[in-house]
Every structure is written in structure tokens, then in C-alpha cells.
Amino acid sequence: MQKISYVIPCYRSQHTVGGVVAEIAATMQTLPQYDYEVILVNDCSPDDTFGTIRSLVAADSHVVGVDLAKNFGQHAALMAGFHKCSGDIVVCLDDDGQTPADEVGKLLAKIDEGYDVVYASYDTKRQAGWRNLGSWVNSKMTEIMLGKPPELVVNSYFAARRFIVDEMLRYEHCYPYVIGLVLRSTKRICNVPVHHRAREEGRSGYTLSKLLNLWMNGFTSFSVKPLRIATYIGTLFAMAGFLYFIYIIIDHFTRAAAPIGWASTTALLLLLGGMILVVLGIMGEYVGRIYMCANAAPQYVEREVIRHEENDA
Structure with missing residues (x-):
């Protein structure tokens, strides 16, 4: 039986991450051929997100909680989760419910077809206009700087084979950029369409300055x-x-x-x-x-x- 590891960076998700974990549990009941675990990484959230994670860990043996000592950013939190997971396939998604965990079967089906990494692609993004513009700019810059195929859509909801995650873990420097690590590890990458939901509450933890820092990090860490x-x-x-x-x-x-x-x-x-x-x-x-x-x-x-x-x- 293959094992799925869900890695979820958590920030300001005190009231939403529980629903994401519940949706994962319900979805996995429809996929009995897989075992699973959920790695919740609290990226030093200012609210009581880690208190919620404690409750989820106490209630479900599939859940593991990781508390970071300061805010290191989404990609560093993903790397922390990668070090703790043990699955044959690793699935990364958001903590706010916008990424549909109940459609993970579509990603897993593409993995079974022989792809190494499968990214979700959204019909319509339910987010602010400036974030859509930022995503477009990031896509174009990733094409130029990192050699991303123009037709490939990359985002925070994806599934990867274990050997890809192991290869990413070889990167030990202080500026991780998961997209760059994926693109330099394999060419067998594809998209699968899923539905993008509206945010349940709160707002994105990414500000314009954080996005600019993320882009600079990716381009200077993985390209000359x-x-x-x-x-x-x-x-x-x-x-x-x-x-x-x-x-x-x-x-x-x-x-x-x-x-x-x-x-x-x-x-x-x-x-x-x-x-x-x-x-x-x-x-x-x-x-x-x-x-x-x-x-x-x-x-x-x-x-x-x-x-x-x-x-x-």
C-alpha cells in the first residue's frame, strides 16, 4: 500500500486548517488503496494556529505538528515538512481551504500515469486582482530565469514522487525555492485542472514585498x-x-x-x-x-x- 504525505504550511489558519484536515480525512476514505499522514507546519503564526494543530494531533493519529521558532516563509516551512514526511507521494496544499483537497485523486492519477510532479491548474482563481497579476509576472519570470515550459502552471498545490522530495532535501542552504528545486530535478511535470475556492476567512499572508522577496530568492538562488x-x-x-x-x-x-x-x-x-x-x-x-x-x-x-x-x- 502506498502512503501519501500531505505537507501544509500554516500561517494565520487557526479557524481554517481544521477544515482542511477533515476534508483530507474524508477524501482518503474514498481512496482505500492509500495510507496517509498530514504534516502541519506552523510558521510562527501570530494567532493560536499551533493550539489548533495540537488539538488535531491529539484527535487523529495521522496528523503530525511542527512548530517553527520564527517565521521563515512558506518554502522553508515546506522544507521542514519534507524532512518529517515518510510517504511515497508528497502532496502540498494550502491551509486556508482554497486548494481543494477532495480533488487530490486527479493529481494522484497523473502520478500513476508516470509523471514525477503534478501541479493543479485553476479554471478561475478566487483571489485579489493584484495577486493574479503577481502570479502572471512570476510565471513569465520563471520561464525566463528558470526555464519553466510556457504551458506549465506552477503553484502551491502539487503532488511529487518521493525521489523528487529526496532530491529537494539535498538542498541545505538558507534560501529554498521549491519551484526551482522541482524544475531542476525533472522534466516529467504536468498540470491537471481543479476548482479554486474562495478564501473562507482572513487574507493572504503574502504581501507585495514578500512576493518580491520570494521572486528575488528564486531567481538569484537557482539562476545566474x-x-x-x-x-x-x-x-x-x-x-x-x-x-x-x-x-x-x-x-x-x-x-x-x-x-x-x-x-x-x-x-x-x-x-x-x-x-x-x-x-x-x-x-x-x-x-x-x-x-x-x-x-x-x-x-x-x-x-x-x-x-x-x-x-x-
């Missing part, structure tokens, strides 16, 4: 293309400056009184200076990450792990 793009842009501006220099010389000898052009000179200096600072900033981002990894900054820190047997004791 930002450095190459900076090099190409720098080369382009250098060529443009050289051509402008030739133009100035020709203009000086062909016109009796060439304009001084303080405004254009100042604008050019500001533009070139800005480009230099952008390139230095990208280089600094890479150097900073090398420094953090050299100092062995942790992906996450566990405060506590609770299991059903411990609660019974």
Missing part, C-alpha cells in the same frame, strides 16, 4: 541569468555611449556652434549611474547570499514536533 542580463544591458549602454561619443566628435567638426547640452549630459550621467547601481545591486545580492550560506544560516529552526503518541502519553 540576472547577472548575464545585467552584463548584456551594461554592454548595450557602453555601445550606445561609444556611438554617442562618435556623434559628438562629428557634430563638433561639422557645426560651427554646437550646443553645450548640459541637460542631455546630466540625463545621460543619471541614466548610466542608475544602471551601474542596478548592476552593483544584483552582484551584491549574489554576494550577500554567498555570505549567508557560508555562515550556515538555517533554512528553519524547529521549536517543537508533536505526534499523536506523545499526546496520549
Whole structure:
């Protein structure tokens, strides 16, 4: 009998994660060919999410709770859950009920067809417009920076074979990016359509700044293309400056009184200076990450792990 491990990062889900676990339990009753476990990772939520997790662990032997010592982010929480799971297939989904756990059979069916990773794709996303825009930007940037196929949709609801998770666990640095780890591990990836639900309560834990940090993390941790793009842009501006220099010389000898052009000179200096600072900033981002990894900054820190047997004791 194969075992399914559900890994769920939890943040501000005191009132919703219980419903997700109940839906998983009900769904697994319709899939008797699988055993299962649910790994709930509390990413230092400010509400009583871990109190809810304690109750769920005490009531169900399939549930394991992990409490992180500080907020490390969704992808670090996923990595913490991966270290605790033991299933042949790992399914990741959200804690707010928007990802339909009752449609997990569609993902598992594709795994059975021979795919290594299966991502859910949504007919209509029930989220704010700026989040949809952010998802589109992330998709395009992932295509450019990480080589994601244009037709592939990636999100937080997916199923992966055990060997893929084992490969991801080989990454021990402090800036995990699960999508990048998946894309560098296999090409056998597909989508399956599912229904995306409206949020039951609260709002997304992702702000615009957190999304920008996540994108920067993914691109600088798994690709050198930002450095190459900076090099190409720098080369382009250098060529443009050289051509402008030739133009100035020709203009000086062909016109009796060439304009001084303080405004254009100042604008050019500001533009070139800005480009230099952008390139230095990208280089600094890479150097900073090398420094953090050299100092062995942790992906996450566990405060506590609770299991059903411990609660019974």
C-alpha cells in the first residue's frame, strides 16, 4: 500500500486548517488503496494556529505538528515538512481551504500515469486582482530565469514522487525555492485542472514585498541569468555611449556652434549611474547570499514536533 504525505504550511489558519484536515480525512476514505499522514507546519503564526494543530494531533493519529521558532516563509516551512514526511507521494496544499483537497485523486492519477510532479491548474482563481497579476509576472519570470515550459502552471498545490522530495532535501542552504528545486530535478511535470475556492476567512499572508522577496530568492538562488542580463544591458549602454561619443566628435567638426547640452549630459550621467547601481545591486545580492550560506544560516529552526503518541502519553 502506498502512503501519501500531505505537507501544509500554516500561517494565520487557526479557524481554517481544521477544515482542511477533515476534508483530507474524508477524501482518503474514498481512496482505500492509500495510507496517509498530514504534516502541519506552523510558521510562527501570530494567532493560536499551533493550539489548533495540537488539538488535531491529539484527535487523529495521522496528523503530525511542527512548530517553527520564527517565521521563515512558506518554502522553508515546506522544507521542514519534507524532512518529517515518510510517504511515497508528497502532496502540498494550502491551509486556508482554497486548494481543494477532495480533488487530490486527479493529481494522484497523473502520478500513476508516470509523471514525477503534478501541479493543479485553476479554471478561475478566487483571489485579489493584484495577486493574479503577481502570479502572471512570476510565471513569465520563471520561464525566463528558470526555464519553466510556457504551458506549465506552477503553484502551491502539487503532488511529487518521493525521489523528487529526496532530491529537494539535498538542498541545505538558507534560501529554498521549491519551484526551482522541482524544475531542476525533472522534466516529467504536468498540470491537471481543479476548482479554486474562495478564501473562507482572513487574507493572504503574502504581501507585495514578500512576493518580491520570494521572486528575488528564486531567481538569484537557482539562476545566474540576472547577472548575464545585467552584463548584456551594461554592454548595450557602453555601445550606445561609444556611438554617442562618435556623434559628438562629428557634430563638433561639422557645426560651427554646437550646443553645450548640459541637460542631455546630466540625463545621460543619471541614466548610466542608475544602471551601474542596478548592476552593483544584483552582484551584491549574489554576494550577500554567498555570505549567508557560508555562515550556515538555517533554512528553519524547529521549536517543537508533536505526534499523536506523545499526546496520549
